[in-house]
Amino acid sequence: xxxxxxxxxxxxxxxxxxxxxxxxxxxxxxxxxxxxxxxxxxxxxxxxxxxxxxxxxxxxxxxxxxxxxxxxxxxxxxxxxxxxxxxxxxxxxxxxxxxxxxxxxxxxxxxxxxxxxxxxxxxxxxxxxxxxxxxxxxxxxxxxxxxxxxxxxxxxxxxxxxxxxxxxxxxxxxxxxxxxxxxxxxxxxxxxxxxxxxxxxxxxxxxxxxxxxxxxxxxxxxxxxxxxxxxxxxxxxxxxxxxxxxxxxxxxxxxxxxxxxxxxxxxxxxxxxxxxxxxxxxxxxxxxxxxxxxxxxxxxxxxxxxxxxxxxxxxxxxxxxxxxxxxxxxxxxxxxxxxxxxxxxxxxxxxxxxxxxxxxxxxxxxxxxxxxxxxxxxxxxxxxxxxxxxxxxxxxxxxxxxxxxxxxxxxxxxxxxxxxxxxxxxxxxxxxxxxxxxxxxxxxxxxxxxxxxxxxxxxxxxxxxxxxxxxxxxxxxxxxxxxxxxxxxxxxxxxxxxxxxxxxxxxxxxxxxxxxxxxxxxxxxxxxxxxxxxxxxxxxxxxxxxxxxxxxxxxxxxxxxxx
Amino acid sequence: xxxxxxxxxxxxxxxxxxxxxxxxxxxxxxxxxxxxxxxxxxxxxxxxxxxxxxxxxxxxxxxxxxxxxxxxxxxxxxxxxxxxxxxxxxxxxxxxxxxxxxxxxxxxxx
Numbered sequence: 001x002x003x004x005x006x007x008x009x010x011x012x013x014x015x016x017x018x019x020x021x022x023x024x025x026x027x028x029x030x031x032x033x034x035x036x037x038x039x040x041x042x043x044x045x046x047x048x049x050x051x052x053x054x055x056x057x058x059x060x061x062x063x064x065x066x067x068x069x070x071x072x073x074x075x076x077x078x079x080x081x082x083x084x085x086x087x088x089x090x091x092x093x094x095x096x097x098x099x100x101x102x103x104x105x106x107x108x109x110x111x112x113x114x115x116x117x118x119x120x121x122x123x124x125x126x127x128x129x130x131x132x133x134x135x136x137x138x139x140x141x142x143x144x145x146x147x148x149x150x151x152x153x154x155x156x157x158x159x160x161x162x163x164x165x166x167x168x169x170x171x172x173x174x175x176x177x178x179x180x181x182x183x184x185x186x187x188x189x190x191x192x193x194x195x196x197x198x199x200x201x202x203x204x205x206x207x208x209x210x211x212x213x214x215x216x217x218x219x220x221x222x223x224x225x226x227x228x229x230x231x232x233x234x235x236x237x238x239x240x241x242x243x244x245x246x247x248x249x250x251x252x253x254x255x256x257x258x259x260x261x262x263x264x265x266x267x268x269x270x271x272x273x274x275x276x277x278x279x280x281x282x283x284x285x286x287x288x289x290x291x292x293x294x295x296x297x298x299x300x301x302x303x304x305x306x307x308x309x310x311x312x313x314x315x316x317x318x319x320x321x322x323x324x325x326x327x328x329x330x331x332x333x334x335x336x337x338x339x340x341x342x343x344x345x346x347x348x349x350x351x352x353x354x355x356x357x358x359x360x361x362x363x364x365x366x367x368x369x370x371x372x373x374x375x376x377x378x379x380x381x382x383x384x385x386x387x388x389x390x391x392x393x394x395x396x397x398x399x400x401x402x403x404x405x406x407x408x409x410x411x412x413x414x415x416x417x418x419x420x421x422x423x424x425x426x427x428x429x430x431x432x433x434x435x436x437x438x439x440x441x442x443x444x445x446x447x448x449x450x451x452x453x454x455x456x457x458x459x460x461x462x463x464x465x466x467x468x469x470x471x472x473x474x475x476x477x478x479x480x481x482x483x484x485x486x487x488x489x490x491x492x493x494x495x496x497x498x499x500x501x502x503x504x505x506x507x508x509x510x511x512x513x514x515x516x517x518x519x520x521x522x523x524x525x526x527x528x529x530x531x532x533x534x535x536x537x538x539x540x541x542x543x544x545x546x547x548x549x550x551x552x553x554x555x556x557x558x559x560x561x562x563x
Numbered sequence: 564x565x566x567x568x569x570x571x572x573x574x575x576x577x578x579x580x581x582x583x584x585x586x587x588x589x590x591x592x593x594x595x596x597x598x599x600x601x602x603x604x605x606x607x608x609x610x611x612x613x614x615x616x617x618x619x620x621x622x623x624x625x626x627x628x629x630x631x632x633x634x635x636x637x638x639x640x641x642x643x644x645x646x647x648x649x650x651x652x653x654x655x656x657x658x659x660x661x662x663x664x665x666x667x668x669x670x671x672x673x
Contacts, residue, residue: 441586462615462646469584469617532654533618539653540646 604636
């Protein structure tokens with residue numbers, strides 16, 4: 001096991017601080033609110049007890065990386081009350097005690113983390129930073145974890161810079177700093193394509209070619225949920241490390257806001273306020289951001305000082321999205337941004353780019369300009385967005401020839417296929433259930449009928465049957481504290497290679513996938529109620545996801561269909 | 564869900580047809596209880612016509628197995644489809660229970 005850090009817990013203030021740090025550390029390692037709160041509570045409980053025994057206690061946090069999940073150990077040193085080990089057991093997978101022949105006794109609580117993969121190095125660095133950090137003010141936990149991650153990167157950069165200062169000339173040093181900035185910039189971009197191999201309703205492709213010196217372009221895209229796809233392109237003023245860090249914060253703010261806010265205008269307004277607040281460096285970012293509803297093809301977009309994108313219709317028509325909704329982001333606090341709506345029909349593409357394209361220069365100093373871009377976009381019907389992106393970028397390289405690249409060149413395109421067969425309604429099932437046990441049977445029957453109608457392969461049907469039964473049972477049995485009637489919404493969608501179910505309830509906030517996996521070597525009675533069913537669902541399904549919307553729990557499970 | 568009993572000597576074979584889940588588990592539980600209370604304590608469950616089982620189904624199988632064990636009986640099962648087999652493996656039930664692939668094997672030496 002490797003140590004992630006040691007915390008002093010010699011007074012109440014330090015115990016509370018340790019509680020906060022542990023919560024934040026576990027959250028950044030697992031993204032699981034419930035687990036983070038449980039472990040923070042455990043630390044607070046043991047810490048308070050240790051205070052009463054007149055020693056100078058400490059807490060060391062360690063992690064290891066076995067192949068099957070990862071273990072986290074909390075090693076408390078100091079005298080503790082006899083009932084403490086028993087209480088600690090309730091919070092963790094196992095407890096080890098050592099009575100310490102010389103020093104103080106130790107008590108180690110070991111927790112199995114519910115993770116499929118090993119913790120990444122950057123996550124561990126973030127945790128180390130959290131554990132060794134000074135106390136911070138507010139910001140949401142996620143932003144804070146990200147900021148601290150950046151702090152670590154900053155420190156590492158500072159070290160690299162110190163080295164550079166000692167060993168290199170001024171010119172080389174500047175290049176070194178620019179290289180570091182570029183590395184951060186590129187490390188933040190989604191670069192794997194196809195990005196969503198299981199989706200048949202849309203495709204996305206992007207490229208970013210960094211300039212040797214100046215440049216702060218970025219792009220991002222992700223599924224907010226099964227039906228909502230966010231994509232954006234931006235250009236940060238400035239260059240090098242500061243621009244790269246500003247970009248990282250922008251990207252994080254967009255992502256965390258979009259989790260429960262699907263309005264581009266509202267996301268932009270929020271991101272602007274956060275970035276503009278105490279923006280001493282006066283940096284800013286041009287940003288074009290859209291949220292596409294994959295069921296309908298409608299998308300809302302907000303343009304904050306960015307180059308207007310194009311739509312390439314399936315019939316070949318090119319449409320320029322001229323609307324602007326406010327100034328660049330991060331410059332002025334308190335701006336309210338607007339938004340507009342457009343539609344992508346089946347086969348339509350959206351094409352986004354940065355000014356590095358239109359301001360590329362040839363060896364004679366002539367600009368590429370938008371006309372040339374339009375000519376390329378109109379020249380042919382691109383079969384794929386990859387063709388479209390590569391053709392437009394290649395045209396810029398041809399034009400630029402031997403000239404230096406002045407600015408980053410970024411191109412992103414989204415292809416919407418929608419529902420070409422027109423049988424989407426047949427392949428979707430929406431149910432509204434009351435929070436009663438009998439209603440689960442109704443859902444299972446409706447799903448079986450749906451499966452037969454669509455000739456869903458039997459193994460996928462059985463797996464989804466099981467998941468529906470256990471997830472709905474969980475909601476009906478545990479989500480509500482009152483006796484009143486509630487509605488549970490079930491949405492099932494059958495794709496080419498996957499079937500997904502989304503269950504929404506307005507019960508108290510609860511992440512079913514947030515608890516520690518039950519020890520299946522224990523007998524059933526010893527396991528937590530409800531734990532086994534969820535464990536089955538997690539194992540049988542290929543993807544599981546939970547997020548909390550404003551007043552709803554949203555659970556989505558996906559099973560891949562093997563033909 | 565449909566439940567059919569048949570006898571093989573002193574052993575009762577219970578065939579479960581359909582789904583063993585939140586909705587059907589209480590009926591199945593009552594059925595097993597009635598058998599045990601009536602002195603039929605050697606039970607083989609025929610899963611060949613079972614579609615799927617959820618955790619609610621697992622719970623009543625466990626309760627039945629315990630009850631039978633307490634009175635000197637036993638619960639065996641056979642004919643699990645792939646999904647049910649997977650559920651048994653994930654939950655650890657394949658090690659707790661006596662699971663056979665055919666009826667003949669389940670009855671042998673019972």
